Amino acid sequence: MNLRGVGVSPGIGHGPAYVLTVSVPEPPEGATYTGEADQEKERAMAALTQVAGELEARGNQAGGEAGEILKAQALMAEDPGLVVKVRTLIDRGLAAPRAVFEAFTKYRDVLAGSGGYLGERAADLDDIRDRVIALLYGHAMQGLPSAPEEPYVLVARDLAPADTALLRKEDVAAFVTQEGGPTSHTAIMARAMGVPAVVACPGALDIPPGVRVMADGTSGDVHVEPAESDVAEAVGADAARQAAIAAAKGPGRTADGHPVPLLANIGGPAELGDAVNAGAEGIGLYRTEFLFLDRTEPPSAEEQRRAYLAALEAFPGGKVVVRTLDGGADKPLAFLPAPAEPNPALGERGLRRFRKFPDVMAAQLGALAAVASERLQVMAPMVATAEEAAWFAQECRARGLTNVGAMIEIPSAALRARELLTRVDFVSIGTNDLAQYAYAADRQVGAVSALHDPWLPALLDLVAMTATAAARAGKPCGVCGESAADPALACVLVGLGVSSLSMGAAALPAVRAVLAEHTLEQCRRAAEAARAQTTAAHARAAARVHLSGLARLGL
Ligand SMILES: C=C(OP(=O)(O)O)C(=O)O
Numbered sequence: 113m114n115l116r117g118v119g120v121s122p123g124i125g126h127g128p129a130y131v132l133t134v135s136v137p138e139p140p141e142g143a144t145y146t147g148e149a150d151q152e153k154e155r156a157m158a159a160l161t162q163v164a165g166e167l168e169a170r171g172n173q174a175g176g177e178a179g180e181i182l183k184a185q186a187l188m189a190e191d192p193g194l195v196v197k198v199r200t201l202i203d204r205g206l207a208a209p210r211a212v213f214e215a216f217t218k219y220r221d222v223l224a225g226s227g228g229y230l231g232e233r234a235a236d237l238d239d240i241r242d243r244v245i246a247l248l249y250g251h252a253m254q255g256l257p258s259a260p261e262e263p264y265v266l267v268a269r270d271l272a273p274a275d276t277a278l279l280r281k282e283d284v285a286a287f288v289t290q291e292g293g294p295t296s297h298t299a300i301m302a303r304a305m306g307v308p309a310v311v312a313c314p315g316a317l318d319i320p321p322g323v324r325v326m327a328d329g330t331s332g333d334v335h336v337e338p339a340e341s342d343v344a345e346a347v348g349a350d351a352a353r354q355a356a357i358a359a360a361k362g363p364g365r366t367a368d369g370h371p372v373p374l375l376a377n378i379g380g381p382a383e384l385g386d387a388v389n390a391g392a393e394g395i396g397l398y399r400t401e402f403l404f405l406d407r408t409e410p411p412s413a414e415e416q417r418r419a420y421l422a423a424l425e426a427f428p429g430g431k432v433v434v435r436t437l438d439g440g441a442d443k444p445l446a447f448l449p450a451p452a453e454p455n456p457a458l459g460e461r462g463l464r465r466f467r468k469f470p471d472v473m474a475a476q477l478g479a480l481a482a483v484a485s486e487r488l489q490v491m492a493p494m495v496a497t498a499e500e501a502a503w504f505a506q507e508c509r510a511r512g513l514t515n516v517g518a519m520i521e522i523p524s525a526a527l528r529a530r531e532l533l534t535r536v537d538f539v540s541i542g543t544n545d546l547a548q549y550a551y552a553a554d555r556q557v558g559a560v561s562a563l564h565d566p567w568l569p570a571l572l573d574l575v576a577m578t579a580t581a582a583a584r585a586g587k588p589c590g591v592c593g594e595s596a597a598d599p600a601l602a603c604v605l606v607g608l609g610v611s612s613l614s615m616g617a618a619a620l621p622a623v624r625a626v627l628a629e630h631t632l633e634q635c636r637r638a639a640e641a642a643r644a645q646t647t648a649a650h651a652r653a654a655a656r657v658h659l660s661g662l663a664r665l666g667l
């Protein structure tokens with residue numbers, strides 16, 4: 113049997129299947145209780161608190177990114193809105209397990225309906241719900257083998273952070289999930305652990321427990337009971353690919369020596385270690401809103417100062433590009449009250465929101481000014497006009513921040529890049545939002561995700577236009593959207609004139625290796641060929657013709 117899903121963490125993993133079948137039963141509809149309502153409510157609250165406590169404890173034990181995710185999940189378990197809903201349902205006569213089931217299901221449906229990153233958080237709520245219900249019924253949750261004889265392929269509907277946080281990399285050969293997407297926790301955790309993973313794989317849950325499975329986290333192929341010779345061949349090819357990728361060292365450059373600094377995207381100090389280990393030359397995008405998520409108060413100026421200083425210290429010779437708060441739309445911030453808007457992605461987000469909260473702005477720019485150095489660069493998200501860029505630059509410069517930039521993620525800014533570049537010192541293209549706005553396709557709506565393909569020709573045109581304007585102005589133009597993490601597209605971006613690339617740390621080695629395989633001229637030819645196409649798929653294929661090094665590296 114062969115299955116096909118979406119490869120989200122590269123590599124070949126094989127071993128016996130361990131199938132995680134979530135078996136917490138749905139509490140019967142209309143189930144009631146016999147005692148007092150208050151007692152039933154207390155029972156429900158105690159279970160919610162216990163689950164939150166367990167998640168938090170696991171978070172502390174796991175540390176790092178997994179720890180942060182688990183602590184956020186623990187907060188969800190005690191969300192005041194959910195708690196009120198559970199209590200109300202019990203007041204209406206429902207037994208605690210059924211009340212928990214209905215309250216969580218309602219919330220998860222709202223989340224799932226919003227698609228994208230938030231949609232994929234629905235699995236987290238399901239996990240909390242199942243844990244609370246299991247506790248109320250006195251059932252144990254299915255655990256994972258603690259000391260397996262050989263690494264196993266973990267198969268599940270989707271994996272919650274609580275399932276994976278304490279896994280040891282040595283015990284797991286691969287993850288295969290029937291649901292989930294590239295931004296699901298399974299994908300994020302797998303990439304962070306360096307374990308191959310395939311998500312959104314129909315039929316995964318039909319894999320019989322214990323049979324041998326081979327998952328290819330690059331192509332998304334899942335082979336059930338593969339021939340031994342096929343496994344040996346795939347493993348050999350993967351080892352060669354990894355060795356070739358690991359052989360490329362040092363700063364980013366093309367085969368003919370054209371330098372392309374390779375930088376890392378981070379959301380907080382916890383990610384600095386991975387960025388350093390992956391050989392990043394600095395930080396190209398510090399998403400500071402991640403320091404502010406899941407909090408009712410903004411972090412103090414001192415806490416922020418330490419978070420920015422940690423990045424400068426982690427890269428003693430490298431630059432650190434900090435983006436000011438990008439709140440709103442897909443990054444809601446509790447302490448910046450959001451106006452009710454029919455289209456939040458088109459509303460008061462990013463710089464527009466930042467401007468409306470002078471205290472928050474002063475605290476952040478003040479914290480940045482306190483660590484100002486030649487290596488610190490500050491940029492604004494969601495800049496639409498030259499006037500906005502000028503205003504931001506003036507606010508920064510007035511505080512002694514001298515290297516100021518604007519993100520190019522709105523088509524108006526790309527079209528008028530020349531004008532913007534007279535106001536700022538550099539630009540950085542955010543291809544995720546630039547695609548969203550160029551193709552009028554909300555990032556959070558799964559149904560239009562085909563219009564977020566970073567190879568779409570109009571997106572390439574906007575990048576080219578911006579890079580050309582920057583070159584004429586003699587100013588740097590980076591890319592810090594997901595596009596930069598695709599090794600073939602990274603070459604195309606360089607060919608379009610982009611001067612640095614910033615990406616999640618895990619993507620750096622492959623991008624470094626592929627760049628080193630091609631000359632600047634090859635990158636230019638690939639870029640020209642891609643732009644001449646009318647679809648993303650054709651652009652990808654046309655670029656590959658000029659990037660022969662991809663095949664040499666097995667990519
Ligand atoms: C880098 C970007 O910013 P974010 O993904 O944080 O919106 C982008 O939009 O491409």
Ligand SMILES: [Mg+2]
Nearest residue numbers: 521542544545
């Ligand atoms: Mg953006």
